Amino acid sequence: MQRVADGWRAEGATVGVVPTMGALHAGHERLLRTARRECDRTVMTLFVNPTQFGPREDLARYPRSPAKDKALARDIGIDVVFAPAVEAMYAEGFATTVHVAGLTDAWEGAARPAHFDGVTTVVSKLFNITRPHRAYFGQKDAQQAAIVRRLAADLDFGCRVRVCPTVREPDGLALSSRNVYLSPVEREQATCLYEALCAARDLARAGTTRAAALTRAMRHTIRRRTLAELEYAAVVNAETMEKLSDIGEGPALAVVAVRFGGTRLIDNMPLPPPTTRRAARARATG
Numbered sequence: 001m002q003r004v005a006d007g008w009r010a011e012g013a014t015v016g017v018v019p020t021m022g023a024l025h026a027g028h029e030r031l032l033r034t035a036r037r038e039c040d041r042t043v044m045t046l047f048v049n050p051t052q053f054g055p056r057e058d059l060a061r062y063p064r065s066p067a068k069d070k071a072l073a074r075d076i077g078i079d080v081v082f083a084p085a086v087e088a089m090y091a092e093g094f095a096t097t098v099h100v101a102g103l104t105d106a107w108e109g110a111a112r113p114a115h116f117d118g119v120t121t122v123v124s125k126l127f128n129i130t131r132p133h134r135a136y137f138g139q140k141d142a143q144q145a146a147i148v149r150r151l152a153a154d155l156d157f158g159c160r161v162r163v164c165p166t167v168r169e170p171d172g173l174a175l176s177s178r179n180v181y182l183s184p185v186e187r188e189q190a191t192c193l194y195e196a197l198c199a200a201r202d203l204a205r206a207g208t209t210r211a212a213a214l215t216r217a218m219r220h221t222i223r224r225r226t227l228a229e230l231e232y233a234a235v236v237n238a239e240t241m242e243k244l245s246d247i248g249e250g251p252a253l254a255v256v257a258v259r260f261g262g263t264r265l266i267d268n269m270p271l272p273p274p275t276t277r278r279a280a281r282a283r284a285t286g
């Protein structure tokens with residue numbers, strides 16, 4: 001893979017990489033098509049990375065459809081699907097961990113200890129292996145995207161991190177490989193994440209700026225669903241992931257994590273900055 005990527009670079013081609021764990025859906029497809037459009041050469045990595053799963057998480061049952069995934073990548077025009085074996089990525093004696101401090105502490109990092117170390121270690125390896133000029137990640141995993149952006153800058157990978165918008169089902173549920181775990185009634189109730197985020201966004205648009213009020217609305221929306229167990233609902237700075245008390249304090253992002261039985265779902269939505277809202281109010285009142 002390194003030789004192939006170096007060959008492309010020597011020809012002056014722009015190389016893009018889309019890291020995935022497979023079980024591809026329209027969210028992945030969006031990243032792949034964007035990479036294909038923006039880069040001369042594109043690599044999709046397909047690797048269910050064991051080190052980013054906790055001991056009680058779903059590594060063993062994580063959905064896998066490699067043949068279908070490779071066919072889709074081929075249809076989109078991806079040049080190479082890099083799908084290494086676990087032993088090839090983590091040879092005997094493997095002893096290195098890449099840790100991004102601070103950004104990884106809260107939210108997903110608090111709920112899933114060691115998860116982000118697994119992500120940043122494997123992404124560092126994938127960047128070194130595929131030598132990309134650009135790497136494509138989804139807004140769906142906003143904290144991961146912020147962490148990878150930090151990682152790429154801090155370790156001088158020479159790779160621009162592009163974050164693509166979240167792709168949703170018609171009823172608003174963000175596409176996720178884990179949605180297949182949901183029972184029909186859980187699937188029905190799972191729209192509460194999107195509804196909670198929309199409630200916060202609508203309040204923000206109408207002039208509410210205090211995070212406490214926005215968070216209350218999110219919690220209320222989620223608690224109406226009998227099977228939903230709220231893990232967190234918060235308003236954070238989209239770049240630092242630090243909790244905000246007012247959306248005027250920075251680029252604001254509403255984030256939620258909800259558990260349905262053994263399935264954890266996460267979602268997020270940018271909130272409009274206060275100036276936009278003031279302008280909107282001014283427009284509305286003429």
Ligand code: AMP
Pocket residue numbers: 019020021022026027028030031136137138139140141164165166167168174175176177
């Ligand atoms: P995964 O295979 O779950 O590791 O995801 C691979 C990439 O796809 C990550 O950058 C995710 O953020 C991104 N992704 C997952 N779901 C979506 C979605 N619904 N919309 C956009 N990107 C997504």
